[in-house]
Structures are given as structure tokens and as C-alpha cells.
Amino acid sequence: MADSKSTADTVEPDENLLFTVGDPLQDAKAPEGPIEKRWEERRFKGKIVNPANKRKRSVIVVGTGLAGGSASATLGEAGYQVTAFCYQDSPRRAHSVAAQGGINAAKNYRNDGDSVQRLFYDTVKGGDYRSRESNVHRLAEVSVQIIDQCVAQGVPFARDYGGLLDTRSFGGVQVSRTFYARGQTGQQLLIGAYQALERQIAAGTVKMNTRHEMLEVIVSGGRARGVVVRDMITGEIETHLADAVVLASGGYGNVYFLSTNAMGCNVTATWRAHRKGALFANPCYTQIHPTCIPVSGDHQSKLTLMSESLRNDGRVWVPKAKGDDRSPETIPEDERDYYLERIYPSFGNLVPRDIASRAAKNVCDEGRGVGPGGRGVYLDFSDAIQRLGRDAVEAKYGNLFEMYDRITGEDPYTKPMRIYPAVHYTMGGLWVDYDLQSSIPGLFVIGEANFSDHGANRLGASALMQGLADGYFVLPNTIGSYLAEAPYEGTDPKDVDEAVTAVKERISTFLSINGDRSPDSFHRELGHIMWEYCGMERTDEGLRKAISEIRSLRDEFWKRLKVTGASEELNQTLEKAGRVADFFELAELMCIDALHREESCGGHFRAEHQTEDGEALRDDENFAYVGAWEFTGTGTQPVLHKEALDYEYVHMTQRSYK
Amino acid sequence: MKLTIRVWRQKNEADKGRLAEYPIDGIEPDMSFLEMMDLLNEELIGKGEDPVAFDHDCREGICGMCSMAIDGVPHGPEKATTTCQLYMRHFKDGDTITVEPWRAAAFPVVKDLVVDRSAFDRIIQSGGYVSAPTGSAPEAGSTPIPHEDASKAFDAATCIGCGACVAACPNASAMLFTAAKVTHLGLMPQGQPERYQRVTAMVEQMDAEGFGGCTNTGVCHTVCPKGIPLETIGRMNGDILKALRP
Ligand SMILES: Cc1cc2nc3c(=O)[nH]c(=O)nc-3n(C[C@H](O)[C@H](O)[C@H](O)COP(=O)(O)OP(=O)(O)OC[C@H]3O[C@@H](n4cnc5c(N)ncnc54)[C@H](O)[C@@H]3O)c2cc1C
Ligand code: FES
Numbered sequence: 001m002a003d004s005k006s007t008a009d010t011v012e013p014d015e016n017l018l019f020t021v022g023d024p025l026q027d028a029k030a031p032e033g034p035i036e037k038r039w040e041e042r043r044f045k046g047k048i049v050n051p052a053n054k055r056k057r058s059v060i061v062v063g064t065g066l067a068g069g070s071a072s073a074t075l076g077e078a079g080y081q082v083t084a085f086c087y088q089d090s091p092r093r094a095h096s097v098a099a100q101g102g103i104n105a106a107k108n109y110r111n112d113g114d115s116v117q118r119l120f121y122d123t124v125k126g127g128d129y130r131s132r133e134s135n136v137h138r139l140a141e142v143s144v145q146i147i148d149q150c151v152a153q154g155v156p157f158a159r160d161y162g163g164l165l166d167t168r169s170f171g172g173v174q175v176s177r178t179f180y181a182r183g184q185t186g187q188q189l190l191i192g193a194y195q196a197l198e199r200q201i202a203a204g205t206v207k208m209n210t211r212h213e214m215l216e217v218i219v220s221g222g223r224a225r226g227v228v229v230r231d232m233i234t235g236e237i238e239t240h241l242a243d244a245v246v247l248a249s250g251g252y253g254n255v256y257f258l259s260t261n262a263m264g265c266n267v268t269a270t271w272r273a274h275r276k277g278a279l280f281a282n283p284c285y286t287q288i289h290p291t292c293i294p295v296s297g298d299h300q301s302k303l304t305l306m307s308e309s310l311r312n313d314g315r316v317w318v319p320k321a322k323g324d325d326r327s328p329e330t331i332p333e334d335e336r337d338y339y340l341e342r343i344y345p346s347f348g349n350l351v352p353r354d355i356a357s358r359a360a361k362n363v364c365d366e367g368r369g370v371g372p373g374g375r376g377v378y379l380d381f382s383d384a385i386q387r388l389g390r391d392a393v394e395a396k397y398g399n400l401f402e403m404y405d406r407i408t409g410e411d412p413y414t415k416p417m418r419i420y421p422a423v424h425y426t427m428g429g430l431w432v433d434y435d436l437q438s439s440i441p442g443l444f445v446i447g448e449a450n451f452s453d454h455g456a457n458r459l460g461a462s463a464l465m466q467g468l469a470d471g472y473f474v475l476p477n478t479i480g481s482y483l484a485e486a487p488y489e490g491t492d493p494k495d496v497d498e499a500v501t502a503v504k505e506r507i508s509t510f511l512s513i514n515g516d517r518s519p520d521s522f523h524r525e526l527g528h529i530m531w532e533y534c535g536m537e538r539t540d541e542g543l544r545k546a547i548s549e550i551r552s553l554r555d556e557f558w559k560r561l562k563v564t565g566a567s568e569e570l571n572q573t574l575e576k577a578g579r580v581a582d583f584f585e586l587a588e589l590m591c592i593d594a595l596h597r598e599e600s601c602g603g604h605f606r607a608e609h610q611t612e613d614g615e616a617l618r619d620d621e622n623f624a625y626v627g628a629w630e631f632t633g634t635g636t637q638p639v640l641h642k643e644a645l646d647y648e649y650v651h652m653t654q655r656s657y658k
Numbered sequence: 659m660k661l662t663i664r665v666w667r668q669k670n671e672a673d674k675g676r677l678a679e680y681p682i683d684g685i686e687p688d689m690s691f692l693e694m695m696d697l698l699n700e701e702l703i704g705k706g707e708d709p710v711a712f713d714h715d716c717r718e719g720i721c722g723m724c725s726m727a728i729d730g731v732p733h734g735p736e737k738a739t740t741t742c743q744l745y746m747r748h749f750k751d752g753d754t755i756t757v758e759p760w761r762a763a764a765f766p767v768v769k770d771l772v773v774d775r776s777a778f779d780r781i782i783q784s785g786g787y788v789s790a791p792t793g794s795a796p797e798a799g800s801t802p803i804p805h806e807d808a809s810k811a812f813d814a815a816t817c818i819g820c821g822a823c824v825a826a827c828p829n830a831s832a833m834l835f836t837a838a839k840v841t842h843l844g845l846m847p848q849g850q851p852e853r854y855q856r857v858t859a860m861v862e863q864m865d866a867e868g869f870g871g872c873t874n875t876g877v878c879h880t881v882c883p884k885g886i887p888l889e890t891i892g893r894m895n896g897d898i899l900k901a902l903r904p
Contacts, residue, residue: 089775093722210779
């Protein structure tokens with residue numbers, strides 16, 4: 001089978017062999033006219049499915065996190081027949097639940113100068129001018145409706161003493177527009193979407209399939225017509241057909257093994273679609289979050305984020321002297337380097353994530369890092385505790401402090417936290433047009449799974465906003481134009497068989513290799529390669545090395561993998577094997593993308609391209625485009641399609657937070 | 659550290675199941691309980707044996723997926739802590755630890771430590787929501803909510819739906835889970851129109867799923883990793899009475 005083909009290149013991969021360049025790509029749905037009218041125009045021009053016909057149209061939604069849950073509920077309310085899938089035992093457990101800090105919206109309740117225009121501008125700039133203006137503007141417009149929607153569902157956002165909605169500031173912006181529910185914003189928003197979804201399940205408009213993993217897309221007549229899923233309890237392979245398919249399967253940060261993502265987060269759903277023809281855009285744009293608990297040992301299975309909101313009140317520092325291993329409270333003020341405040345006086349501790357992460361790496365590379373292995377910096381709350389009092393700090397961050405204490409056994413009220421960057425979010429994803437439709441007609445992609453709105457760096461509190469914008473407001477409108485033309489020609493049974501056979505063969509290959517290494521052991525090793533060479537700083541040499549290491553490890557995977565048990569039962573090792581196999585292919589594409597992008601932008605930092613003072617150096621002349629990759633086979637060169645980015649409203653400048 | 663782990667092994671729902679004993683070495687104090695289980699599973703796979711199936715996902719104490727009864731206590735010995743957030747520094751070298759699935763008629767065992775908690779989803783389906791179709795919402799700022807109410811609603815809303823309350827209760831009652839939702843929505847102005855209908859429907863569903871009655875033992879609150887207050891149950895009982903005699 002295709003996957004297991006040997007691809008080992010013992011020779012150094014030659015750049016010319018790594019990829020080819022295909023036709024440029026255009027977003028055919030991109031609206032024109034004044035930017036603030038584009039979304040309205042698109043909705044007006046879009047076709048509408050009449051209410052009686054909606055009942056005859058069916059939609060499959062893979063993933064019921066914030067994006068998929070809100071979309072399923074909304075499509076169900078609209079009257080479509082929805083069939084939804086998730087791999088957990090309940091939609092309430094999707095990884096969106098773990099988001100801590102908050103959700104942005106241009107409400108301007110603080111009267112601090114915020115507006116749709118400013119949110120738009122901040123997001124384009126924060127993304128280092130690598131996102132589409134039209135999409136970002138729509139996101140900013142819709143943001144205000146999201147808060148209304150969530151409040152109406154009973155989401156208990158934080159309120160001030162007058163009972164009004166409270167907000168806080170997040171990195172990369174100078175206004176206070178982040179709505180939050182203590183440190184559990186994602187949980188509260190997800191529960192809101194989950195409850196709306198359960199209401200539709202009860203109403204019979206949504207059929208929910210928990211503990212089902214999607215393993216293949218069915219494409220027939222050039223359109224996405226269904227999915228092949230595995231019932232994770234019985235192992236049964238099922239096919240489901242519909243008029244359209246929506247992927248809302250989240251991000252792929254787990255390709256690094258250690259990340260802040262949940263253990264089950266995977267690329268399988270989107271990668272399988274990619275193999276069937278959906279273009280994969282900007283795979284190398286990865287967000288490394290600056291405030292995570294440092295790695296404590298080799299046994300570690302995941303990393304824990306400490307919300308960025310902590311940077312509102314915590315001050316980041318390291319000792320001025322190299323190798324200073326005194327206990328932090330004994331280091332006098334003038335021997336501390338509050339490096340973010342020093343280098344970026346106007347944003348200070350609130351610089352965007354990519355900048356804060358790289359700065360932490362730099363001071364640790366200089367030998368000034370703290371904690372085990374010197375891979376950590378302090379996040380200190382003593383000033384805030386003095387200024388606001390312990391109770392006020394506890395009210396704001398209590399649960400985060402508790403979590404830190406539980407994991408590290410140290411009390412952050414009396415000892416500064418130790419933090420270090422960790423992989424957190426993936427800006428890349430399946431390429432979609434303005435309608436959120438991928439390059440396969442009938443296949444829509446929403447939430448973190450698509451590449452759409454964040455360019456090369458996502459601002460804090462903007463993923464929840466985008467997931468809910470896509471799910472509640474954008475997709476339910478745009479999918480109508482596609483469904484209005486349905487039904488499309490029937491699905492060819494041969495295409496269904498082919499997809500089912502591919503899934504079954506792959507599973508039996510996993511079970512029959514019978515080697516001596518667990519899927520986890522391969523995943524851990526792959527993660528090391530990616531973190532080392534395709535992490536916070538990338539170089540031509542390192543990326544080439546990574547590609548050849550990935551290829552040989554992938555070969556070994558297909559020879560030495562050990563999966564115990566059978567397919568016809570709950571088999572978590574088998575599930576893991578499938579996810580790791582897809583991560584191997586994705587990892588190679590990420591490195592190729594990072595290698596081809598001979599510039600630094602946002603989360604993608606190429607050491608060869610930096611300003612004199614070490615900031616990311618973009619090359620707008622040559623790289624102001626979306627890099628969308630076409631799959632041609634495992635280990636054969638992918639084809640790059642470039643979608644040029646035009647900036648009519650925001651002037652491209654060198655980002656400066658100084 | 660060296661430990662002995664006694665784990666519940668059960669092939670599927672029909673199987674009778676039994677405790678199996680495994681010695682395990684090389685445990686670090688900074689490992690989480692689930693990382694210790696990972697280590698055990700790596701060893702089992704290495705020997706060609708079936709690893710222990712267990713539910714987990716976020717490993718941050720928020721998704722509610724992890725669910726192990728450790729030495730008879732759901733989520734183990736630490737207060738306000740999920741299994742995934744329990745660290746091995748709380749155990750001693752040489753300890754024998756018994757790990758079992760949630761035990762409740764309404765939560766049948768699927769395999770080993772994995773149980774079926776879909777009954778919780780059905781309780782929510784019966785009424786645990788506010789009917790607010792997308793697009794119908796009024797301006798969010800138009801309804802101030804007293805800080806105190808929002809804060810109490812939030813405390814109840816932090817329930818992660820793990821089911822430890824049910825597993826700990828001698829009657830396998832789902833009162834705390836149900837009361838948490840009734841309280842969350844009942845304290846918000848948005849939840850008022852459906853308040854009494856909601857509580858009636860949810861309690862009926864709770865009974866239909868085979869959860870037991872509440873005899874006020876309070877262990878549900880003791881084991882709850884999120885510390886959902888017991889007063890939510892009192893509040894729910896008040897709402898039930900009002901629903902019966904409006
Ligand atoms: C620790 C943490 C904190 C964060 N904090 C913030 C924050 O404060 N603010 C912010 O804006 N963003 C935050 N983010 C980012 C944000 O939470 C995510 O980007 C967002 O929630 C993703 O939502 P989603 O619906 O796209 O995907 P998810 O919530 O990940 O949902 C994915 C869904 O797809 C399903 N699925 C996946 N693969 C398959 C498959 N093969 N078959 C079937 N189903 C599948 C899953 O079961 C799940 O239902 C945070 C992220 C992390 C990791
Ligand atoms: S794994 Fe998510 S709460 Fe434990």
C-alpha cells in the first residue's frame with residue numbers, strides 16, 4: 001500500500017527534488033468592494049436553501065469542539081440533517097475545553113478606542129502580514145455577535161461589580177478586549193456550544209457519534225460525499241454519506257509529541273483529506289507559546305500552558321549574570337534582567353507570543369536560563385501581589401496558580417513561576433476560500449483545522465473567536481450556496497469501496513508488522529526531530545537534516561511497529577499508530593514548507609533572515625503569499641501553489657513592538 | 659520508585675473482569691499518575707501483552723475524560739485533583755496501588771478502566787441548556803448580572819462531567835452533576851424562562867438512566883475535582899418543589 005512504500009533517501013535530499021511549483025492559486029470566492037461591505041455582500045449574493053429543502057440536505061461534521069460543535073448546533077437549528085463525529089466519549093471534552101485566557105471581541109465596552117477596524121488591524125499586523133484582509137475583517141465584524149450569542153446561552157463570563165461584562169488585555173494589543181470566564185474561558189464557551197448541540201440532538205436534527213474516528217474522506221465525481229469512520233469501541237468500519245462534509249478536527253501541534261494539545265489531537269482527518277486532493281496551506285506556521293511549565297524529564301507526556309493573561313500582571317525576568325543559580329528571591333533587583341520590558345518598552349511583557357518565545361530562547365541560549373537544564377525564565381508576581389494584594393491576584397489567577405503548584409510542587413505566591421515556550425497552536429491547515437471551502441468541492445474546513453485568519457502568528461484569545469465565528473456565523477451562511485445546488489450526482493459505489501478498502505488495509509498493515517516498537521516511542525522520536533529543527537528557530541541545514549531523519553525514521557516505523565490486540569475491539573495502540581503514521585507525512589511537509597520560505601515571519605523564524613537586532617525579517621517582495629501544497633504521494637515531491645496576498649487597507653511594515 | 663499496581667482488566671462489557679498485578683520500576687516523583695500508566699503500558703506492549711485501556715485526553719484536569727478509582731477513591735487521594743493531575747510524589751516507594759474503573763450501574767464498563775458515561779449527555783439533552791438559537795441573541799451588555807450571581811453560577815458551571823461524584827456515591831446518584839447544571843443556568847437571567855421545566859426533565863432523565871437517589875452523604879462533593887458546592891443540591895431540591903407546586 002501507498003503508505004508503507006519505502007522512501008528512504010540515504011543521500012542528502014536535493015533541494016530541487018523536494019518540491020515543484022505549480023500554478024498560482026486564487027480565492028475564487030474572494031469578495032470585492034469596500035472591505036466593511038464584503039461580508040454583507042457575500043451573504044446577500046449567496047444562494048439560500050429554502051426551509052422545506054433544508055430537511056432534505058445532509059451535512060457531516062467531523063469534530064465537535066468549538067468550531068464543529070457550534071456549526072453542528074447551528075446547522076441543526078437551521079433544519080439540515082447533521083451527522084457529527086468526535087473521538088472522545090462526549091463532545092464536551094473536545095480540546096477547546098482547555099483554553100484558559102479568553103476570547104477577543106471588538107465591543108469597546110471599555111471605551112478605550114477599540115473598534116472592528118482596530119481588531120482587524122491588530123490581527124493583520126499580529127499575523128505578520130500573511131493573512132487575507134477580507135477574512136480578518138469578517139472575523140472582527142462577527143466577533144461582537146459571538147459575545148451576544150454566548151451570553152444568551154448562559155455562559156458565565158466574568159463581570160465587574162456593576163454586573164457588566166469584564167475584559168482584560170492580551171499580548172500584541174493595547175486595548176482591553178478579551179472577555180473571559182476566570183481561567184476557564186474555553187470550557188465555558190465549549191459547554192455553551194455543547195449544550196446547544198445536545199439540544200439539537202434531542203430535537204433529532206443532529207445525530208451524534210462519539211468515540212468514532214474519521215479515517216478517510218469519500219470523494220466521488222470530484223466532490224466530497226462522505227467519510228469512513230471507525231467505531232472505536234467495536235472496531236467496526238462504517239461509511240456515512242451526505243451532501244457536504246465539514247472538517248472541524250482541530251490543530252496538529254502534537255506532531256511535536258510534546259505540546260499543550262490534548263493527547264488525542266491529531267492531523268488524521270485533515271491529512272486524509274489532503275491525500276485526497278485538499279491543499280494544505282502554510283504547514284510550517286506553528287505557534288510556540290511563551291508561558292508553559294518547563295519540561296521536567298523524559299517521562300513527560302504533554303506540556304501545560306500557563307495562560308498568557310498572566311503576562312498582564314507577571315513580570316518576566318532572568319538573572320543578569322550567566323549561571324546565576326541563587327534562589328530567585330535572593331537575587332537583588334539590580335541583578336535581574338526584565339528583558340521584555342528592556343527590549344520592548346512600549347509593549348513590555350505583553351509583546352506577541354512569537355517575540356516573547358524567541359526572547360526566552362535567546363536568554364536561555366546565553367546561559368541565563370533558570371531551573372533544571374537552564375531551560376526556563378521567571379514569571380514573577382511579587383510586584384502584583386504587593387500592588388493589588390494576594391486576594392485580588394488569587395481572584396484573577398487562582399486556578400492557574402493551583403495548577404502550577406500541583407504540577408511542580410512549588411507555590412507561585414511565594415516563589416516566581418518558571419516558564420518556557422512550548423508548541424501550542426498551528427496557524428497552518430487545510431487551504432480554504434472565503435466560503436471556508438477547501439480545494440475539494442463540498443469539503444469545508446473550520447476552526448483550527450483550516451489555515452484562514454491568523455497569518456504567520458495568532459494573537460492570544462483569537463482562536464476561540466475564530467472557531468466560533470466559523471461555526472456559528474460564517475459556515476452556516478456560506479455552506480448554503482453549495483447546498484442550494486444539491487443534490488449532486490450520486491456517489492459512485494466504487495469510490496466508497498475504495499475508501500473503505502484503504503482504511504481496512506491500513507489497519508491490517510499496522511496489526512501485521514509485528515515489530516518491537518510502540519507507536520509512542522516513534523512519536524516521541526519524531527517530536528524530538530521536529531522540536532530541534534522545525535521549532536522556534538529554523539535553518540536551511542537543520543531542516544534538510546530533519547527531512548532525511550524523518551524519512552529514515554518513517555521507514556523504520558513501517559518495519560518495526562508493534563500494535564497489540566485486534567481491530568474489532570477498543571484498541572488505543574491501534575488508534576495511536578494511525579495518528580503517528582499521518583504525523584510522519586505531515587512532518588516532512590512542514591519541513592519542506594519551512595525550508596522553502598526563505599524569510600522569517602511570525603512564528604516562522606529562519607536564522608538566516610533576521611534584522612541586526614535579531615527580529616524576524618520578512619521578504620514581502622518574494623514571500624507575501626499563502627503557500628498551499630498539493631499531495632502527490634508519500635515521499636514524492638509535493639507541488640506548491642502560491643496565493644498572492646494583497647494589502648489594500650493595512651500598510652505592510654516591519655512589525656515593531658518596541 | 660518501585661510500585662505494585664493492581665489494575666482492573668476486563669475485555670469488554672460482557673466479560674467478568676479481574677484484578678491483575680504488575681510490578682513497576684523507575685517511577686519518578688515528577689511523573690503524573692497517567693505517565694506512570696504510560697510506562698506500564700509501554701512495558702506491556704514490549705512484552706506483546708495488551709496494554710491497559712484508560713480514558714484521558716487533556717491531562718490538565720479540565721476535559722473530564724480521565725476516570726480512575728485509586729485505592730477505592732475516584733481520582734485518588736489528593737483533594738480537588740483529577741487523576742491526570744495527580745503526581746507520583748504523593749506515593750511512597752514500595753506502595754501497592756489498586757486501580758479500578760468507575761463503578762455504577764449507569765456507567766457500564768467498556769474495557770479495563772474505560773466506562774460509558776453517555777448517560778450524562780442524555781441528562782443534558784433532556785433540558786440542560788438555554789434555548790438560544792444562533793443569531794437570536796440580544797446585545798450582551800444589555801443585561802447586567804450581579805457579580806455574586808455570575809460568580810456562583812460560574813462555580814457550578816465548572817463541573818467537568820467526569821462522573822467521580824457518581825462513582826463515589828454509595829447510591830451511584832447523579833445529583834451533584836445534575837444540580838450543578840440546574841444551578842448554573844438557574845442563577846443566570848438567561849436561564850429563567852425554562853428553569854422549572856428544565857429541572858423536572860433533568861431529574862426524570864436522571865432517574866430513567868438508573869442513577870440512585872440522594873441520601874445526603876456528601877461524598878460526591880468530597881471527591882469532586884472541581885469542588886462543586888453541595889448547596890447546589892439544596893438549590894435543585896428547592897426548584898423541584900417549586901416546579902411541583904408552582
Ligand atoms: C492549553 C490551550 C489553551 C488555549 N487558550 C486559548 C485562549 O485562551 N484563547 C484562544 O482564543 N485560544 C486558545 N487556545 C486555542 C484554542 O483553544 C483552539 O485553537 C481551539 O479551541 C480549537 O477549536 P476547534 O474546534 O478547531 O478544535 P478542537 O476543540 O480541538 O476540536 C477538535 C474536534 O475534532 C474531533 N476530532 C479530531 N480528529 C478527529 C478524527 N480523526 N475523527 C473524529 N473526530 C476528530 C475531536 O474529537 C474534537 O471534537 C488554547 C489552546 C490550548 C491547547
Ligand atoms: S485527562 Fe482531561 S481531566 Fe484528566
